[in-house]
Amino acid sequence: MLETLMLSRIQFAANISFHILFPTITIALSWFLFYFKLRFDQTSDPVWMRAYRFWVKIFALTFAIGVVTGITMSFQFGTNWPKFMETVGNIAGPLLGYEVLTAFFLEAGFLGIMLFGMNRVSARVHTLATFIVAIGTSLSAFWILALNSWMQTPQGHEMRDGVAFPVDWLAIIFNPSFPYRLSHMLVASGLTAAFLVAGISAYRLLKGDDKKAPKLTLKIALTVAAVLAPVQIFLGDMHGLNTLEHQPQKIAAMEGVWHTEKGAPLLLFAIPDEEQKTNHFEVAIPKMASFILTHDLNGEIKGLNEFEGNHPPVAPVFFAFRIMVGLGMLMFTISWLSRFVLWRKEELPPWLLKSLVAMSFSGWVATLAGWYVTEIGRQPWLVTGILTIKDAATDIAPANVGITLAFYLVLYVVIMVAYLHTIFTMAGRAIEIEEISIDEQVKTLVNMPNKIVEE
Amino acid sequence: MFDANTLALIFVALMGLSILLYAVLDGFDLGVGILLPLDQKDDADTMIASIGPFWDANETWLVLAIGLLLIAFPAAHSYIFKELYLPTAVLLISLVLRGVAFDFRAKAAFSHKPTWNRVFKGGSLIASLSQGYMLGMYVMGFESTLAAYSFSLLSAFGVAAAYSYIGACWLIMKTEGELQVQAVAWAQKSGLICFIGVIAVSLVNPLINPDVYAKWFSSANTLMILPLPLICFALFIFSHIQLKQLPKKNDKGCWRPFVAAVVIFTLCFFGLAFSFFPYIVPNKLTIWETASAPESLSFLLWGTIIVVPVIFSYTAFSYRVFWGKVRELRYH
Numbered sequence: 211m212l213e214t215l216m217l218s219r220i221q222f223a224a225n226i227s228f229h230i231l232f233p234t235i236t237i238a239l240s241w242f243l244f245y246f247k248l249r250f251d252q253t254s255d256p257v258w259m260r261a262y263r264f265w266v267k268i269f270a271l272t273f274a275i276g277v278v279t280g281i282t283m284s285f286q287f288g289t290n291w292p293k294f295m296e297t298v299g300n301i302a303g304p305l306l307g308y309e310v311l312t313a314f315f316l317e318a319g320f321l322g323i324m325l326f327g328m329n330r331v332s333a334r335v336h337t338l339a340t341f342i343v344a345i346g347t348s349l350s351a352f353w354i355l356a357l358n359s360w361m362q363t364p365q366g367h368e369m370r371d372g373v374a375f376p377v378d379w380l381a382i383i384f385n386p387s388f389p390y391r392l393s394h395m396l397v398a399s400g401l402t403a404a405f406l407v408a409g410i411s412a413y414r415l416l417k418g419d420d421k422k423a424p425k426l427t428l429k430i431a432l433t434v435a436a437v438l439a440p441v442q443i444f445l446g447d448m449h450g451l452n453t454l455e456h457q458p459q460k461i462a463a464m465e466g467v468w469h470t471e472k473g474a475p476l477l478l479f480a481i482p483d484e485e486q487k488t489n490h491f492e493v494a495i496p497k498m499a500s501f502i503l504t505h506d507l508n509g510e511i512k513g514l515n516e517f518e519g520n521h522p523p524v525a526p527v528f529f530a531f532r533i534m535v536g537l538g539m540l541m542f543t544i545s546w547l548s549r550f551v552l553w554r555k556e557e558l559p560p561w562l563l564k565s566l567v568a569m570s571f572s573g574w575v576a577t578l579a580g581w582y583v584t585e586i587g588r589q590p591w592l593v594t595g596i597l598t599i600k601d602a603a604t605d606i607a608p609a610n611v612g613i614t615l616a617f618y619l620v621l622y623v624v625i626m627v628a629y630l631h632t633i634f635t636m637a638g639r640a641i642e643i644e645e646i647s648i649d650e651q652v653k654t655l656v657n658m659p660n661k662i663v664e665e
Numbered sequence: 666m667f668d669a670n671t672l673a674l675i676f677v678a679l680m681g682l683s684i685l686l687y688a689v690l691d692g693f694d695l696g697v698g699i700l701l702p703l704d705q706k707d708d709a710d711t712m713i714a715s716i717g718p719f720w721d722a723n724e725t726w727l728v729l730a731i732g733l734l735l736i737a738f739p740a741a742h743s744y745i746f747k748e749l750y751l752p753t754a755v756l757l758i759s760l761v762l763r764g765v766a767f768d769f770r771a772k773a774a775f776s777h778k779p780t781w782n783r784v785f786k787g788g789s790l791i792a793s794l795s796q797g798y799m800l801g802m803y804v805m806g807f808e809s810t811l812a813a814y815s816f817s818l819l820s821a822f823g824v825a826a827a828y829s830y831i832g833a834c835w836l837i838m839k840t841e842g843e844l845q846v847q848a849v850a851w852a853q854k855s856g857l858i859c860f861i862g863v864i865a866v867s868l869v870n871p872l873i874n875p876d877v878y879a880k881w882f883s884s885a886n887t888l889m890i891l892p893l894p895l896i897c898f899a900l901f902i903f904s905h906i907q908l909k910q911l912p913k914k915n916d917k918g919c920w921r922p923f924v925a926a927v928v929i930f931t932l933c934f935f936g937l938a939f940s941f942f943p944y945i946v947p948n949k950l951t952i953w954e955t956a957s958a959p960e961s962l963s964f965l966l967w968g969t970i971i972v973v974p975v976i977f978s979y980t981a982f983s984y985r986v987f988w989g990k991v992r993e994l995r996y997h
Contacts, residue, residue: 271768277721278764282757284731288742289750295739300961303736307965310725310732311972318725319979322718323986330986376960606750614754621758625765632773 215603217611218290221618223585225282227578228622232276234577237351237396238403239269240344242430247337256646260423264640265407268633270325275625277318282618290611291592293602298374298593301367301382302357309353317346348396355395359388361593362584363456374596386456390449391584397442398580400434401541402573407431408548409570410637412563419641428566429552435545443538447502453587454503457594459517460587463527465499470513474499479532482524487514522589526582534579537572544569667963673956675966676737677945679973680730685934687726689831689927694720696832698763698789699825700851703782708844713767713785715839715991720767722980724760734945737962738955741945748807749799756795763788790825797824804870804937806947816869823862829855831930834904834923837911839991845919849911852922856908860901863933867894870940876948877940890939897932900925 243266250258284306287295295302323331323339331339360366366381367374376382408431414424454461461467466477468487476498480489500509514521548562558566592599604611667675694716701709735742746753762784770781801817833852837845871878880886904925912919943951956962 267772271772274721274764274768277724278761281724281728281760284728284735285746285753285757288735288739289746289753292743292747295735295743299736299739300958303739303957304961304965306732307736308968310729311968311976314725314728315722315972315976315980318722319976319983321721322983326718327986373958375958376964379964604747606747610750614751617754617758621761625761628765628769628773632769635774636772 214606214608214611215600217608217615218603218606219599221611221615222286222290224615224618224622225279225286227581228618228626229276229279229283230577230581231574232272232279233347233350234399234402234573235406236269236273236276237347237399239265239272239406240340240347241400242403242407242434243269244337244340244344245430247340251333251337257422257426260421260646261427264423264636265427266325267636268410270321271629271632273317273321275629279625289606290604291602292604293597294592297372297597297602298361298367301360301364301374301376304376304379305353305357305360305383309350309357313346313350313353315346316349317343320346351395351399352392355392356383356385356388359391360385362391362588363387364593364596369596374593387449387452390445390452394442394445394449394580395577397438397445398573398577400438401442402577404431404435404438404545405541405566405569405573406571408435408545408566409568410633412558412566413570413634413637414641415558416560416563416567417638417641421643421645424640425557428558432545432549432552435541436549439538439542439545443542446535446538450503453584457587458512459514459521460527460584461503462512462514462517463522463524463587464531464583465503465511466524466528467499467511467513469515470510472500472510473497473508474511476502477528480528482528484524520590522587527587530579530582530586534576534583537576537579541569541572541576667959667966669956669959670953672959672962672966673737673952676733676956676962677942677952679969680733680737681934681938683726683730683733685931687723687730688934689930690719690723690726692828692930693831693835693923694723695763695789695793696828696830696855697836698785698832699793699829700832700836700848701782701786701789703779703786708847709782711840711844711991712836713770715836717767718983718987720764722983724764736965737957738945738952739957740955741950741952744946744950745803745807749802752795752799752802756792756799759788759791759795761788763792793825793828794821797821800824803947804866805873806949812873816873819862819865823859823866826855826858826862827930830859831923831926834926838920838923841912841916841990845912849908853905853908856901856904863897863901863929867936870937874940874947880940893932893936893939897929897936900929900932904929 243262246258246262246265249255250262287302320339320342323336324343327339328336360382363386364374364382365385366376366378366383368377369375407427411424411428411431415428450461450464465474466480466482466489467474468489473496475492475494475496477489477492477494479491479493481491482489497507500511501507503509503511514524544562544565548558548566551558551562588594590598590600592602697712697716701712703709731742734745766781766785766788770778770785773781798817798821801820802813804820805813805816807813830852833848833855836848837852840848871881881890904922907918907921907925910918911922941947943953945952945955
């Protein structure tokens with residue numbers, strides 16, 4: 211029987227991993243929708259409304275799953291990690307409170323108007339509602355990443371009798387890793403949504419959809435992906451340098467550096483061996499890790515030996531990092547290639563469309579891998595230097611945690627299967643709808659929206 | 666600005682407000698879920714359409730209420746939800762299933778719609794029952810006795826009936842024709858069960874809980890608090906009479922049972938709050954003992970003073986946009 215600590219960790223990881231998939235899409239998809247709606251208001255071209263209507267439904271579904279899976283989080287802080295709130299609740303509490311007050315209510319309050327209110331409010335108010343929902347989703351990322359970053363690189367507090375008290379809220383929110391983590395996450399969301407939009411649009415084109423809308427959304431999504439992919443690589447590098455400064459043991463685990471060395475090689479592949487404190491089957495570029503991290507071929511990188519008993523498990527961090535970087539490079543390559551072909555030929559060959567379909571959810575994998583790097587890389591600390599995971603755990607009977615964990619896992623499998631199935635069903639339904647006809651001109655569309663066949 | 670004791674009072678008031686708003690708002694949409702007919706009639710679509718634009722925001726009040734408990738009274742949060750660990754998991758899973766079913770039923774393959782309708786109804790019912798069960802255990806001080814479990818079961822059905830009642834009243838207000846007539850019948854039945862439930866809880870609570878008894882029946886308090894159960898009783902009677910006459914010509918007064926239900930919810934809530942204050946875990950922990958650091962609560966209070974009125978105004982705006990009888994729900 212696994213102990214309560216391990217079960218609680220698995221349960222929390224399962225809950226938060228499953229939850230984050232959906233906000234990762236909606237944070238950026240809401241901005242795509244705002245752009246579609248804005249373009250429709252400006253041009254009155256029905257194709258923008260088509261794009262909006264198709265994607266707003268996927269947004270609604272994704273958003274709903276994000277909301278309900280997020281509710282579980284607010285209960286678990288207290289049930290499974292009681293010492294977390296007892297020790298740093300004075301810091302974590304208000305940050306979570308502001309997330310609920312300024313972000314959750316904003317999104318949920320205007321979502322109804324955004325989804326179902328187009329006939330009941332003016333076009334301008336409806337576009338404004340879409341905009342406010344987008345602001346709300348980004349604000350929620352702001353607050354939750356402020357808290358997460360503070361847990362990684364805490365500052366602006368003082369410890370009294372083992373409890374953290376706030377001293378400077380601005381220092382707490384804008385802690386050293388926050389700007390990097392926030393921008394890295396927002397761009398990750400942008401890439402996730404862009405590859406989803408591109409993938410589903412490519413799916414429709416492959417299945418013989420000849421309408422303008424999927425071609426337009428494919429083009430926009432690829433443009434966004436082509437711009438964001440290199441930005442993300444740059445931000446990732448900056449984030450890495452920041453981590454080197456504040457959490458060098460995490461970098462040592464990411465790079466698989468067991469002993470402090472000068473001119474450390476960049477390991478493309480290896481199998482870290484925690485017991486012998488070495489790597490097997492290394493495939494490496496000499497001196498490259500030192501160059502990337504210190505901008506000096508012979509720069510020194512601190513090894514795991516300097517953090518004995520105080521560093522994360524190496525293998526999961528090491529592999530997750532390579533999955534994230536590998537996917538990032540793949541996203542960069544495929545977005546540039548597809549966008550270039552689209553620019554020269556106006557349409558993509560089937561093999562490229564198929565690749566894009568295969569990449570539809572690549573953003574999910576990369577985002578999760580990135581989160582595993584940073585969260586497992588924080589171990590054994592829950593809050594760096596203040597509270598370890600072990601000390602925060604609950605005393606609930608392991609059997610109870612085991613039961614709830616099993617329930618959650620079954621639930622998540624069911625929802626995931628239904629979600630993927632539904633998205634492709636919706637795409638399939640959209641294919642059968644006819645193209646906007648000539649007599650369905652702009653004015654008719656605006657005046658009698660009910661007459662339009664729903665896409 | 667405020668001292669620690671005042672801050673604890675302000676935050677327990679805010680939390681109470683969130684719980685009450687949650688019970689009323691998510692109460693009616695959970696109730697509509699419980700009442701959902703499974704026989705492929707259009708009624709199901711109309712009923713869901715009546716709550717479609719609101720349920721997300723309604724559920725956010727739960728996140729705020731639990732969030733405030735976690736933020737302002739972390740020791741109480743940890744105590745309560747460790748005691749209620751399994752019922753909480755049941756509540757969460759049913760809320761998740763119900764929430765996703767709401768979207769899947771409209772968007773998945775048409776052949777799956779009946780299944781998702783069932784999930785929506787079942788999820789709504791189990792969520793309501795588990796909330797009632799948790800309330801019962803809370804009132805009973807988390808005892809592991811047969812009496813506590815029986816009372817919690819009673820409370821589970823009481824809360825499910827109360828949600829069905831306010832849900833039915835919501836439908837009377839938002840629908841017309843056959844469905845409205847049906848909703849009146851639902852409101853009559855569930856109103857009766859709810860009435861019995863309220864009486865039962867009102868009797869059992871002071872009887873098992875000496876402190877509560879003392880509070881309600883000490884001479885000074887009794888006069889002050891007496892109007893509360895009396896008004897509650899009168900409102901049940903009023904609602905009963907109204908329901909007999911509904912629907913009227915021109916749909917006059919279709920909103921009355923709903924307003925009565927909201928006031929009944931509010932009075933019951935105040936009754937419970939009065940019984941336990943200043944305890945946040947009955948007879949064990951007070952709000953003063955569990956409150957977070959004043960510097961944290963002050964920081965959050967500033968934002969709350971600014972943000973909560975804004976939330977109220979755009980929530981009101983959203984209800985105004987979807988005012989009146991429900992129309993078909995479409996994404997445009």
